[in-house]
Amino acid sequence: MKAITVVPGDPGQVRVGEVPDPAEDEGALLVEGRLLGICGTDVDIVQQGYGSLPPGRDRLVVGHESLGVVVDAPVAGGFAVGDLVAGIVRRPDPVPCEPCSHGEWDFCRNGRYTERGIKERDGYGSQYWRIEPDYAIRLDPGVGDHGVLLEPTSVLAKAWEQTDRIFARASWRPRTALVTGAGPIGLLAALLGVQRGLDVHVLDINDKGPKSQLVGDLGATFHTGDVKDTGISPDVVIECTGHGPLVFELVDIVTPNSVICLTGMSAGSSPVPLGTDELNEKMVLDNTVMFGTVNAARRHYEQAATALSSADGGWLDGLITRRVPMDEYPDALHKTEDDIKVVVDLRG
CATH class of the missing domain: 3.40.50.720 (NAD(P)-binding Rossmann-like Domain)
Structure with a gap:
């Protein structure tokens, strides 16, 4: 499959190319990527070296603003093939600290959390990705492509x-x-x-x-x-x-x-x-x-899903000002004065 990979702090190392399919131990849900949002954090990763590589790896699959469709799901996992989903970014630390042990990884006290596409864990910038059901958010089908706004919301x-x-x-x-x-x-x-x-x-x-x-x-x-x-x-x-x-x-x-x-x-x-x-x-x-304030817990993603479902679809359309194919990701990091939200189409 194709994925967008980077070396934090080296803009010349942004690549779109073939990588192995996601391993099953990354999560029981297999998702076909639909859209990937770009934000200032992605620019900081590429240009300033923010974030960090997965252990033992020399490249990071970038992207934390996700949207995709479930293509394979366990029978008892609470999801079905065809569900529109987005992935939570942060994962609790392995200790865990008290907030992380209560599902409040956004208040992690020791900094040992990981984050998809940012800190020590591959992101969602690939044609397919896997995710644990506990960290996937099912979206109202009517939200459609606006679901890529879930993480910032x-x-x-x-x-x-x-x-x-x-x-x-x-x-x-x-x-x-x-x-x-x-x-x-x-x-x-x-x-x-x-x-x-x-x-x-x-x-x-x-x-x-x-x-x-x-x-x-x-x-x-x-x-x-x-x-x-x-x-x-x-x-x-x-x-x-x-x-x-x-x-x-x-x-x-x-x-x-x-x-x-x-x-x-x-x-x-x-x-x-x-x-x-x-x-x-x-x-x-x-x-x-x-x-x-920074980051978000699961309940905030659920609140955001409700907010997007209640919003005017035409207004949300206006936020997504540019869509680019995967191969144009390096150029998409540079916003124009007419851009609000730039998204990458992971399909095709």
């Missing part, structure tokens, strides 16, 4: 779940949400915010490409420029850029008792003068919570 499902839990500390509930960044993660964050009935605003550095239209089609409001010029005071912020100076500017514009959830990371270095005493005073007096 699961990250936002977790972000919103944790945010909701923090708001449970008091009797009031948020009304206005700000999402910073209008890439795939930001747009999915906005979708889940709208589904919660919030007045959602999205801020990006420019309005190039389809993102402003996608925000408007959600019934949300699109902004560009400085966060202090938006004219809003959000109760909740989902920060999706990873731009350090922006993170601290958010503290100045949020309402009392607000929650700021950080989902983005940046490889850059942006020093900024910071009045730490003033920042500390404002966060204390306003009961502000700022927290980071």
Whole structure:
């Protein structure tokens, strides 16, 4: 079968070629790959050396945003041939730590987890892949190709779940949400915010490409420029850029008792003068919570599947702006200003 393999940190070593069929010990479910999503993590793996190879291997099958169809399943496994499925990315560590032993591998405490297509375990960038039934998510057939958005949506499902839990500390509930960044993660964050009935605003550095239209089609409001010029005071912020100076500017514009959830990371270095005493005073007096979140547990994938099933299919179509065949994967790592989500067609 064909697969996309890489050597982390060596862009010249991206290959699409023949590899052995997946071994049965990789999982009882045999899945024919349909689509593979590309995100910034994949770019970091190829260009920056993020991630790590499987033990004893010199190449990694890349890809963690998966979608496929079951072609072989055990009788008692809970899946059937023809099921549309996506794979969970992270696996618990072998110790395991307390969170991993409770299915909360997204809160692993010792860092010995593995991740499909990222850390010490082959990914889903192949024509066929195997997976353990406990780590496969069955999707509503009506979701179709939009199921390739499940993994990034699961990250936002977790972000919103944790945010909701923090708001449970008091009797009031948020009304206005700000999402910073209008890439795939930001747009999915906005979708889940709208589904919660919030007045959602999205801020990006420019309005190039389809993102402003996608925000408007959600019934949300699109902004560009400085966060202090938006004219809003959000109760909740989902920060999706990873731009350090922006993170601290958010503290100045949020309402009392607000929650700021950080989902983005940046490889850059942006020093900024910071009045730490003033920042500390404002966060204390306003009961502000700022927290980071990464990855997702099984329940977040299930929440994401529900969110995608409830979303407008035409709007989800707008997120997938480019489809490329496997052989064009190296070029697909370079997004254009019109791209939101680029996906690889693993068929044919």
